[in-house]
Amino acid sequence: MSLGVGLVLAVLVPLALFLFGVINPIQSISALLLLAGLWTLIFGIFLGAREDRMAYSGWGLVVALLSTFVLLPLQYTAGLVVVGIIALILIWVFAKSRTKSEPISSGTS
Numbered sequence: 001m002s003l004g005v006g007l008v009l010a011v012l013v014p015l016a017l018f019l020f021g022v023i024n025p026i027q028s029i030s031a032l033l034l035l036a037g038l039w040t041l042i043f044g045i046f047l048g049a050r051e052d053r054m055a056y057s058g059w060g061l062v063v064a065l066l067s068t069f070v071l072l073p074l075q076y077t078a079g080l081v082v083v084g085i086i087a088l089i090l091i092w093v094f095a096k097s098r099t100k101s102e103p104i105s106s107g108t109s
Contacts, residue, residue, distance in 0.1 A: 003043050003056075010035035030070040037064025054095060058088035 014031035017023045023031060037060045044056025062084045069077040 003040065003048070006039035006043060007036055010039050026070060030067045032067075034064055034067035037061065037067065054092060058084075058091065062088065 011032055013035060014023065014028040017031065018025060018028040040060030040063060041057050042060070044053050044058075044060055048056045062081055065080045065084050066077065068080060072080075
């Protein structure tokens, strides 16, 4: 299953629940963000290309955190998203610095 198919399902499931009256419009937006974020996270961990796993997983987590606006006050949701982005940047920088090979200087110029 590809990223696109999962994201299409993440949009259609909350839409169907909304159209059947199971959830209201705000809850459907939250469900869409949660499902899209979780699918992107799962895709990044298990199905994505090895070099893209961290990016997909991190952004999936950030999108899933956006869905908390229904449960938490908006400022807390924004704070969680900002902290998630900061953590993603730090992890990305740390991982890139560990995989980057430094040239060995021979001491002669």
